[in-house]
Amino acid sequence: MTSHTHAATPVIPLPATAARAVTTAGAALTVVSTFLAWTWTSEFPGDLTVNGYPGGLQVLTLVSGALTLLYALAGYGIRGLGWLNPTRSHNSTFFLALGTLATTWYAVISITAELGGVVNLEPGGYLAAAATLITFLGALGLPLDRKPAEELPRWNWFLAVIVGLLPYLFWRHIRLAGADGRPPRAKALPSWAEILVIAVSFGVGLHVFTYGIDTEYAELFIGFLVAVGFGFAALTRAGLIARITALTTKHRNVTLVAALVAAFCFPFTQQNEQYALIGANILIFATVALGLNVVVGLAGLLDLGYVAFLGVGAYAAALVSGSPMSPIGVQFPFWAAVLTGAAASLVFGVVIGAPTLRLRGDYLAIVTLGFGEIFRLTVNALNGVSGPDLTNGSQGIPSIPDLELFGFDLGISHDVGGFTLGRSANYYLLMLVFTAVVVLVFRRSGESRIGRAWVAIREDETAATAMGINAFRLKLLAFALGATLAGLAGTVQAHVSYTVTPEQYQFAGSVPPNSAFLLAAVILGGMGTLSGPLVGAALLYLIPAKLQFMQDYQLFLFGLALILLMRFRPEGLVADRRKQLEFHETGQLDVPPDTPLTDQAAGTTKAGA
Known part of the structure; x- marks a missing residue:
C-alpha cells in the first residue's frame, strides 16, 4: 500500500508569514537591481553599464523577478491573482525563485569569468546576486508540497558529496510534488473570455519565441533557456499550464487558428534575414517530424530512414525546377513540382513498405535504416560514372532558382503593410501553408477510424488483428502517408537551400534534419500528439543554431537529453492523458x-x- 499524500512543509523552518515577506522583499529588490549597472565596461555582451535601463541578461532577471514577486503576492490572497495559481501551491514560487537565482548568478559568474574577476562588478551586480539568494532562501521557508523522502544508505551520501551530486540528493530527499496533469477546478469563464485567454497565451508564446530567436550572443541565449525552463516548471506546478491546456482542448478550432495567426505574425517581427531563415528551417524540420509522427507516434512503426523520403521529394523538385545543373533540363510550375515530389515519395514509401512492413520491432528498424543509407549511396552514385547521370553525384543539384507564385517572386524583398519581407520570410510563409496542410492531415487522420486503428496496432498488433483490423494494409497506409508528407516538405527545402546534396540526408549528421534528429524530435515532443513534434523540432533545431560551440557535441548532448527525458518525463514534453497514465x-x-x-x-x- 502506497500513500500519495504530500506534506506541505518548509525546507527551512520559518513562520509562513516571515518566509512570504522575505520572498516578496527579495523579489522586489531583484527587480530594482536590474535598473542599476552590473558592470563598468561594455565589453561584456549586452552593455550592462546603463543605470535605469535594463539590457541583455538583466531583462531575463527582471522578468523572472517580476514573476516571482507576482506569485509571492498571490500567496497573500490578493483578489485576481488566484487565477495564475490554481493549485494554491507555493511550489511555483519556489521554482520561480530558483530560476531567478540561476539566471542571475549565471550572469554574474559570466561577467566575472569573461572580464577577469569580481572587481568588474558594479553595486547593481552585487545587489542582484544578494537579492536573488535572499528570495530563494525565503522560498525555502514557504510550505512546499513535497513527496515522501526516500532513504539512502550512509555510503550513498558520502559518495554523492565526493562526486558533487548534491543536486541529485536534493531531488531525492526534497522532491517537490507537482500538478498531476488533471485540469484544476476553477470557476467557469464565459466563452469569449476563454478565447481571449487562448489568444493572449499564443501572443505571449510568440513574444517569448521571438525573443529567444533574436538573441545575438550565446550568453544571452543560455540565460534565456535557463529562465524559460524554470518558468515553465513553475507554471506547471502552479497548474496554469494544465488550465490553459484544458481551454485549448475545449476550443480546438480556435486554438489552431490562434496558432496559425501567431506563426503568421513571426516574419513581420524580424529584421534580420538570418533569424527569419532559422524560422523557415524550423518549420521544415517540424513539418517532417510531424509526418514521422504518423509512422512512429500513431502506427508505432520505428522508421530510422525517414529522412530519405525528404530527400526523394527534394531531389524530385530539384530535377524539375529548371536548374541549369539538372540533367533533365525541364522546369515545372511549382504546383506541379510539389505534386511530383509528393508522388515520388509516395511511390518510394509503397515500394519500400510493401515488402518490409511484415517485419516488426528491431527488424523493421534495421530495414528502414538500410533504406536510408541505400538512398544516400544511390544518389551519390548516379553521377554519370558509377551509374546514369541523374543526380550529379556528390555535387548534387545546385543553382535551384527561386520560386515565383502568382507574380510574387519569393527570392526578392517585398514591402507589405509597412513591413519588409525578405527572401527567408517569403519562404517561411510558404512553408507555413504546407505546415497547416500537414497539421490538418495529421489531425483528421488521427481522429478518424483509421487513426484509431493505427493506435490499436501500436498498442497490440496481435489483438488488433484478432479484432478484424487489416494490420498490414493500415501500416502500409501510414508508411505511405508519412512519406508523402515528408516529400511535400522536401520540395520547399530544395528551393530554400538552393541546392540538394547526398550529405543532407544522413541518419545522423551535424546539421538537421536527419533521421536521428527527427526521431528525437518526436520522442522529445511527445509521440502521437499534434503539437509535441512541433515543439521538439523547434528546440532541437533552434538550440544548435544559436549555440555554435555545440556543433561538435550535438549527438552526445541530445543523447544525454533523451536519457534525462526518459528518466523524468518519458511521455515527452507534450503528452496526452493516455501517456501520462501509462508512465506515471x-x-x-x-x-x-x-x-x-x-x-x-x-x-x-x-x-x-
Missing part, C-alpha cells in the same frame, strides 16, 4: 489508510482482478 503512478487503486484490514484485502483482490 496515479494512485487510483490505492486503499485509503483508514480502511479496515478486511476491506483492504477485498480492495486488493479487486485491484488484482
Whole structure:
C-alpha cells in the first residue's frame, strides 16, 4: 500500500508569514537591481553599464523577478491573482525563485569569468546576486508540497558529496510534488473570455519565441533557456499550464487558428534575414517530424530512414525546377513540382513498405535504416560514372532558382503593410501553408477510424488483428502517408537551400534534419500528439543554431537529453492523458489508510482482478 499524500512543509523552518515577506522583499529588490549597472565596461555582451535601463541578461532577471514577486503576492490572497495559481501551491514560487537565482548568478559568474574577476562588478551586480539568494532562501521557508523522502544508505551520501551530486540528493530527499496533469477546478469563464485567454497565451508564446530567436550572443541565449525552463516548471506546478491546456482542448478550432495567426505574425517581427531563415528551417524540420509522427507516434512503426523520403521529394523538385545543373533540363510550375515530389515519395514509401512492413520491432528498424543509407549511396552514385547521370553525384543539384507564385517572386524583398519581407520570410510563409496542410492531415487522420486503428496496432498488433483490423494494409497506409508528407516538405527545402546534396540526408549528421534528429524530435515532443513534434523540432533545431560551440557535441548532448527525458518525463514534453497514465503512478487503486484490514484485502483482490 502506497500513500500519495504530500506534506506541505518548509525546507527551512520559518513562520509562513516571515518566509512570504522575505520572498516578496527579495523579489522586489531583484527587480530594482536590474535598473542599476552590473558592470563598468561594455565589453561584456549586452552593455550592462546603463543605470535605469535594463539590457541583455538583466531583462531575463527582471522578468523572472517580476514573476516571482507576482506569485509571492498571490500567496497573500490578493483578489485576481488566484487565477495564475490554481493549485494554491507555493511550489511555483519556489521554482520561480530558483530560476531567478540561476539566471542571475549565471550572469554574474559570466561577467566575472569573461572580464577577469569580481572587481568588474558594479553595486547593481552585487545587489542582484544578494537579492536573488535572499528570495530563494525565503522560498525555502514557504510550505512546499513535497513527496515522501526516500532513504539512502550512509555510503550513498558520502559518495554523492565526493562526486558533487548534491543536486541529485536534493531531488531525492526534497522532491517537490507537482500538478498531476488533471485540469484544476476553477470557476467557469464565459466563452469569449476563454478565447481571449487562448489568444493572449499564443501572443505571449510568440513574444517569448521571438525573443529567444533574436538573441545575438550565446550568453544571452543560455540565460534565456535557463529562465524559460524554470518558468515553465513553475507554471506547471502552479497548474496554469494544465488550465490553459484544458481551454485549448475545449476550443480546438480556435486554438489552431490562434496558432496559425501567431506563426503568421513571426516574419513581420524580424529584421534580420538570418533569424527569419532559422524560422523557415524550423518549420521544415517540424513539418517532417510531424509526418514521422504518423509512422512512429500513431502506427508505432520505428522508421530510422525517414529522412530519405525528404530527400526523394527534394531531389524530385530539384530535377524539375529548371536548374541549369539538372540533367533533365525541364522546369515545372511549382504546383506541379510539389505534386511530383509528393508522388515520388509516395511511390518510394509503397515500394519500400510493401515488402518490409511484415517485419516488426528491431527488424523493421534495421530495414528502414538500410533504406536510408541505400538512398544516400544511390544518389551519390548516379553521377554519370558509377551509374546514369541523374543526380550529379556528390555535387548534387545546385543553382535551384527561386520560386515565383502568382507574380510574387519569393527570392526578392517585398514591402507589405509597412513591413519588409525578405527572401527567408517569403519562404517561411510558404512553408507555413504546407505546415497547416500537414497539421490538418495529421489531425483528421488521427481522429478518424483509421487513426484509431493505427493506435490499436501500436498498442497490440496481435489483438488488433484478432479484432478484424487489416494490420498490414493500415501500416502500409501510414508508411505511405508519412512519406508523402515528408516529400511535400522536401520540395520547399530544395528551393530554400538552393541546392540538394547526398550529405543532407544522413541518419545522423551535424546539421538537421536527419533521421536521428527527427526521431528525437518526436520522442522529445511527445509521440502521437499534434503539437509535441512541433515543439521538439523547434528546440532541437533552434538550440544548435544559436549555440555554435555545440556543433561538435550535438549527438552526445541530445543523447544525454533523451536519457534525462526518459528518466523524468518519458511521455515527452507534450503528452496526452493516455501517456501520462501509462508512465506515471496515479494512485487510483490505492486503499485509503483508514480502511479496515478486511476491506483492504477485498480492495486488493479487486485491484488484482
